[in-house]
Amino acid sequence: MTAVAGDLTSRNPRKITRMEQFFFWSLAAGLLLAATAAVTLRNPVSNAVALVAALVFQAALFVTLEATFLAAVQVIVYAGAVMVLFLFVIMLLDVKAEARRPIPWSKVLAVLAGGTAVVVGVPRLVAAFPAAREPLHWSAKAAPFGARELGTLLFSSYAPLFLTTGVLLLVATIGVVVLCRRDPES
Amino acid sequence: MMGAEITLGHYLALSGLLFLVGLAGVLLRRSLLIVMMSLELLLNAANLALVAAARFQGIPDPQVAVFFVITVAAAEVAVGLAILVAIFRLKKTTSAEDFATLKF
Numbered sequence: 046m047t048a049v050a051g052d053l054t055s056r057n058p059r060k061i062t063r064m065e066q067f068f069f070w071s072l073a074a075g076l077l078l079a080a081t082a083a084v085t086l087r088n089p090v091s092n093a094v095a096l097v098a099a100l101v102f103q104a105a106l107f108v109t110l111e112a113t114f115l116a117a118v119q120v121i122v123y124a125g126a127v128m129v130l131f132l133f134v135i136m137l138l139d140v141k142a143e144a145r146r147p148i149p150w151s152k153v154l155a156v157l158a159g160g161t162a163v164v165v166g167v168p169r170l171v172a173a174f175p176a177a178r179e180p181l182h183w184s185a186k187a188a189p190f191g192a193r194e195l196g197t198l199l200f201s202s203y204a205p206l207f208l209t210t211g212v213l214l215l216v217a218t219i220g221v222v223v224l225c226r227r228d229p230e231s
Numbered sequence: 232m233m234g235a236e237i238t239l240g241h242y243l244a245l246s247g248l249l250f251l252v253g254l255a256g257v258l259l260r261r262s263l264l265i266v267m268m269s270l271e272l273l274l275n276a277a278n279l280a281l282v283a284a285a286r287f288q289g290i291p292d293p294q295v296a297v298f299f300v301i302t303v304a305a306a307e308v309a310v311g312l313a314i315l316v317a318i319f320r321l322k323k324t325t326s327a328e329d330f331a332t333l334k335f
Contacts, residue, residue: 062236069237073245080249080272084256089264096268103275110242110286115278115297122301123271127308131268134312138319140264149259156255163247171240176287180236190291198295210302217306224313 062180068109076102089140093131100124114192242283250276261326263318267311274304 079099086092100123107116171178199207253276256269278297285293315325322329 065237069241073241076245077248077252080252083272084252084260084265084269089262092265092268096271099272100275103279106242106245106279107282110282112282112285112294112297115282115294115301118298118301119278122305123275127271127305130308130312131264134316135264137316138264138325140262140325146261152258156251156258159254160251163251167244167247168240171238171243176239178238178240179287180238190294194291195294195298198291199298203295206299210299213306214302217309221309221313224310224317 065109069106072102072106072109076106089135090132093128093135096131097124097128100128114195239283239287242287243280246276246280246283249279261328263315263325263327263330266327267308267315270311271304271308274300 076099079095079102082095083092083099086095100119104116104119104124107113107119250273253269253272256272257266260266260269278300281293281297281300285291285297318330319325
């Protein structure tokens with residue numbers, strides 16, 4: 046981390062800002078496009094592939110936020126394990142493309158209301174917090190933590206939660222096995 | 232907007248829009264598989280906001296929260312898909328409209 050910060054300070058800060066903008070806007074556009082495709086496409090396999098694209102875009106955004114460890118976890122756990130699970134279920138269930146149906150206007154209205162709330166609310170929320178309007182001066186300050194600090198936190202102050210997660214995963218595994226087991230009598 | 236430097240607000244707005252896309256999927260799609268994928272989008276929107284907060288505030292704790300969110304999401308997907316498979320065995324469909332046995 047510190048080596049990267051050292052490199053950045055020696056470079057032109059305006060160039061860094063421009064690069065930062067380029068990455069943010071292109072990745073944001075890609076993320077929203079892929080997410081929209083994941084929600085709107087009709088064939089479940091296309092949905093899954095679009096969702097993988099969205100998750101990879103998000104991992105790239107994590108990298109722009111210097112959360113490299115989480116970016117790796119995102120790709121391995123989400124784009125890797127979780128999506129393979131989805132694709133397996135799609136394959137096993139042999140799900141067909143969804144047929145069209147009359148548009149449920151009440152639900153569309155609900156989504157539009159939510160959309161207005163986000164579009165109107167988020168800028169106000171951001172305006173209310175001066176800290177949200179301050180750009181990050183990448184050249185000046187690198188993230189003061191990395192995978193090492195994250196691991197230290199996980200095994201110290203968050204250790205009880207971490208252990209609980211282990212129990213959660215064990216219970217989930219047993220639950221899945223029980224749920225998917227065929228009744229031996231029938 | 233395009234010429235402005237990227238701030239925490241930009242990331243929060245992106246997170247809000249992503250949440251909205253996921254919410255539309257949860258509300259408007261019938262296939263339970265797609266609904267679950269949209270749920271993942273909702274969780275990811277929250278993760279993005281958390282990671283942005285961690286970076287701009289310079290504290291690692293939100294990233295730890297994201298770590299837990301990802302773990303819980305993985306468990307949720309596993310159990311959810313198992314329930315889906317079990318239901319599919321009974322009803323031969325994954326459309327939410329066909330699961331109305333508890334409705335009265």
